[in-house]
Amino acid sequence: MPSEIDDLDIKATKVDAAFTPVQDQDLDQYGEALAQYTIVDTDVHVDDTLMRMVDYMEGHYQKRLQAALQADFRGEPGNSLRNMIAHVNWLGSSYDKPPRAKLATKTELLERMQLGIINYSILFPSELLPIAYLPDPKWAAALATAYNAFMVDEYGNLPGVKIALVVSPNLPDHAVEQIAKYGNHKDVVAVCVPDVGVNPPIGDRKYWPIFEAADHYHLPIALHGIEALVHDNYPLRVSHFPTLMQVHSMGFPFTGMLQVMSVVCEGVPVRFPKLKFCVVEAGLTWIPFIMYRLDTAYRQYRTELPALEQKPSDYIREWYWGTHELEALPKRGDLRKLIELYQGEDTTMWASDWPHLERDLIAGFMRYDMSEAMRRKILGENAVRFFNLEQRK
């Protein structure tokens, strides 16, 4: 490219507007800087729309889903008002601005892995996340059955690709069956409990068979939220929110706080001391709030929680946390300070939420200042330990 000066590296390139979100172009910016780390992306999503599920559904559920998919929407969001009914209150918000979110295909996932920068991707459900509040838990269980079979079939035995099973909490016996079926699979590394709308909250004894089964197979429990679908359960009565921004901002962290509080206050960590928990896709800033708020109340109300042997924050400190969606902290040192506040250097795990619209580019994490040791732990070492990735290579 012509230039009037010689001592400056100048390159002008014609480009086009992106109609889908830019994804990992930033990964290669860091070159050598990232090459030295083991990187685990703790929250990755592939296409699990209902069209992908239908071949793996069983019995009458398959027949009924086939019939449903013959309707006009064909599993593609956006071309049917009925299919968008859950979003209709919020059509005017994020849905009018490009770029739109996409679900990744298997090819796209493998291309991303082949960049050689990310060592492990942990796959979580996307479309299946509302199953915890489907009115009929048997439908939820049928979808979870299909999802797990599909994922193990399509995404098992791929280098660096690991799977979180999904279970429907409202049918614990079925969840236990699913964990037993896949618990020894080398690529299954966690049990994902979709946590939004779970009623009663997830610490309730009703769900303990799920925890017992996960504990038996040395699988950690991962709680994953979802932003916006219609239900009326605490803490996210979405009918109260006129905009998707409000649902999104409150939904993930308040659900996270509710479920962490429930698990701890019901004594789950005492009953299952080796069972590991994490929360993904809820950000981080609320963690110190719930830890120390509970500690304060514990002094006064301890007799309501006679099973606890330590104060609440001592249990919560053992939880793991996915970084996504990184809050927009103003200063470069703020993330380190936040993590110090909840004592999470050994429990915070980098997560992108790729390829969803709100995914974090790795630059969003790398911009924060922290020690080399802390960065190394968060980018990979903590997740390797949480998901037992060395044992399940």
Place this chain on the structure above:
Amino acid sequence: MTDQPLADQATGRKLVIAAAADLPPGTRMEVRVGNNLIAVFNIAGTYYAIYGRCPHQFAPLSRGRLQGTVICNAQTNWETEWAHEGEVLVCPGHAMEFLVKTGQAIGYNLKLRTYPVYEEDGQVVLIA
């Protein structure tokens, strides 16, 4: 996102980035000057150049769509109206919006650097 240096490597030198014929109305270029990135647009025959990375997570703004957006202020009598058609650069990362002519981030107290860019002797010249 307040402590990010936005364009600290600009040199103020005169750079020929393309033949004018290669940057017709409706097209754009990404210009890398050293480690600095600049997005250059030809909108209806007028050139605009803006700092090329979003301050949020550094996505390349040269790939952003140009469209309008909604505004609501005293001038609109606090009614929501569509405005700035074709002049709102939407970040291809997470959809943060910037007025391409001024660099102003919409809804933020933040302004990206803009650069002089013009046609001279059939060439597109960028001062950066």
